[in-house]
Amino acid sequence: MKIHVTDQAGVEHELEGLEGWRVMEVIRDWGLNIKAECGGACSCATCHVYVAPEWFDKVGARSDDEEDLLDTVGDVKPTSRLSCQILMSDELDGLKVTLAASAAQ
Amino acid sequence: MSGNEIVTDVVVIGGGPVGLFSVFELGLLDLKCHVIDILDRPGGQCAELYPEKPIYDIPGFPVVTGQELTDNLLKQIAPFNAEFHYNRMVNSVEKQADGTFRLVTDADETFIAKVVVIAAGGGSFQPKRPPVEGIEAFEGKSVYYAVRKMDDFRDQDVVIVGGGDSALDWTLNLQPIARSLTLVHRRDAFKAAPASVNRMKELVMEGKINFLLGQVSKLDGENGQINHVHLTMDAGDLSIPATRLLPFFGLTMKLGPVADWGLDLNDNLIVVDTEKFETSVPGIFAIGDINHYPGKLKLILSGFHEAALMAQAAKKIVSPDERVIFQYTTSSTKLQKKLGVA
Ligand SMILES: Cc1cc2nc3c(=O)[nH]c(=O)nc-3n(C[C@H](O)[C@H](O)[C@H](O)COP(=O)(O)OP(=O)(O)OC[C@H]3O[C@@H](n4cnc5c(N)ncnc54)[C@H](O)[C@@H]3O)c2cc1C
Numbered sequence: 511m512k513i514h515v516t517d518q519a520g521v522e523h524e525l526e527g528l529e530g531w532r533v534m535e536v537i538r539d540w541g542l543n544i545k546a547e548c549g550g551a552c553s554c555a556t557c558h559v560y561v562a563p564e565w566f567d568k569v570g571a572r573s574d575d576e577e578d579l580l581d582t583v584g585d586v587k588p589t590s591r592l593s594c595q596i597l598m599s600d601e602l603d604g605l606k607v608t609l610a611a612s613a614a615q
Numbered sequence: 616m617s618g619n620e621i622v623t624d625v626v627v628i629g630g631g632p633v634g635l636f637s638v639f640e641l642g643l644l645d646l647k648c649h650v651i652d653i654l655d656r657p658g659g660q661c662a663e664l665y666p667e668k669p670i671y672d673i674p675g676f677p678v679v680t681g682q683e684l685t686d687n688l689l690k691q692i693a694p695f696n697a698e699f700h701y702n703r704m705v706n707s708v709e710k711q712a713d714g715t716f717r718l719v720t721d722a723d724e725t726f727i728a729k730v731v732v733i734a735a736g737g738g739s740f741q742p743k744r745p746p747v748e749g750i751e752a753f754e755g756k757s758v759y760y761a762v763r764k765m766d767d768f769r770d771q772d773v774v775i776v777g778g779g780d781s782a783l784d785w786t787l788n789l790q791p792i793a794r795s796l797t798l799v800h801r802r803d804a805f806k807a808a809p810a811s812v813n814r815m816k817e818l819v820m821e822g823k824i825n826f827l828l829g830q831v832s833k834l835d836g837e838n839g840q841i842n843h844v845h846l847t848m849d850a851g852d853l854s855i856p857a858t859r860l861l862p863f864f865g866l867t868m869k870l871g872p873v874a875d876w877g878l879d880l881n882d883n884l885i886v887v888d889t890e891k892f893e894t895s896v897p898g899i900f901a902i903g904d905i906n907h908y909p910g911k912l913k914l915i916l917s918g919f920h921e922a923a924l925m926a927q928a929a930k931k932i933v934s935p936d937e938r939v940i941f942q943y944t945t946s947s948t949k950l951q952k953k954l955g956v957a
């Protein structure tokens with residue numbers, strides 16, 4: 511299964527996603543510029559991505575915790591998500607996301 | 616130069632779990648510690664990033680939260696009366712001709728220590744900078760991440776950004792002295808004390824402050840002085856006059872000054888040996904998340920183990936002529952006396 515990630519410089523990368531991994535883990539494993547300071551504990555907001563509009567409904571809804579955490583970044587858009595809160599699954603094969611500036615190391 | 620100089624056996628840089636436990640291991644060997652942390656409380660990542668989240672891999676605790684672990688560590692080290700210095704960052708560490716170390720903090724204090732223990736974890740906590748182009752040029756002159764002097768905001772057009780307690784508290788505190796005050800938050804829900812939120816809403820009703828739903832997108836100004844803040848809002852973009860901006864987006868970890876202390880580094884981590892956890896400078900040790908050696912695991916458990924071995928080596932530096940006998944806390948009355956239980 512694939513995910514398509516556009517980095518902060520606008521370069522698109524096609525990454526191999528693994529079932530059960532978090533999208534953040536896939537992006538980090540690939541070495542793209544994602545800080546992911548808390549390692550996926552929904553505590554830091556440094557894994558902020560914009561989900562492509564056509565995928566936004568498929569990745570599920572933000573939790574209250576995630577919503578609170580998004581308050582701590584200055585570049586939230588309607589399609590903002592914390593990539594550590596999105597679990598890879600067959601339904602997300604082909605998912606497109608863009609790394610937010612606030613996710614950079 | 617400051618007039619404030621503190622002389623001690625050991626300075627521990629960082630009051631995270633590993634720094635705290637090192638006070639225990641050093642205390643058992645009669646070494647007196649001062650602990651310095653840039654945060655206003657102990658616990659490091661445990662207290663700052665996940666105080667209420669459960670940890671499952673601390674030996675003997677099937678489950679313990681970040682804050683409980685911190686509280687327990689403080690209880691455990693209480694007999695050793697370490698002195699804590701919060702809200703200060705250690706800026707420099709230098710070896711002096713007599714072999715001792717001189718540390719200077721950003722509060723301009725000096726510490727003289729025989730041993731330095733760097734337990735700086737993921738680095739120093741620093742305010743999150745909003746992703747606004749060119750904001751650095753205004754920092755410290757008209758854009759601040761904390762209020763150090765209220766007077767800097769007197770008769771100013773203040774814009775505060777955020778929805779947490781800091782944003783709300785400073786909105787309430789600065790409103791009476793600011794010429795105008797605008798609170799900006801991306802949504803109409805706040806993660807702050809309900810009483811502060813209610814008071815803020817009252818002030819809005821009374822016309823004493825403005826509240827806008829949006830995000831800061833751009834700053835105008837020159838020579839470090841802002842004059843307008845641009846906001847992106849659902850209703851369209853808006854530019855408001857402002858002479859002070861206070862973004863409150865919480866904290867993030869940066870390596871900080873540790874990088875400049877002349878120690879051997881590996882990818883921003885301090886290289887140590889695995890016998891003593893000593894750095895490339897004898898007398899300076901690095902334990903916990905900040906260090907690097909083959910096989911390193913960034914776990915609290917590993918940091919505790921490193922603290923125990925470090926303390927043995929530190930003792931030899933502070934008291935080179937004293938013979939240290941290895942003892943268990945369960946059976947040594949000497950150790951139990953130090954802990955105040957025998
Ligand atoms: C969400 C999350 C969950 C985690 N879960 C677990 C888990 O289940 N089990 C586990 O073992 N580990 C876990 N960890 C990792 C664990 O928190 C770290 O291993 C641990 O905190 C490291 O402790 P430390 O004392 O080395 O550093 P830290 O906790 O990072 O503390 C370092 C302290 O040093 C201070 N400091 C740094 N530089 C300076 C300076 N120049 N001057 C003054 N002060 C300075 C900092 O402000 C900070 O308070 C987790 C981490 C996170 C973020």
Ligand code: FES
Binds near residue numbers: 534594
């Ligand atoms: S990695 Fe910290 S919130 Fe996602």
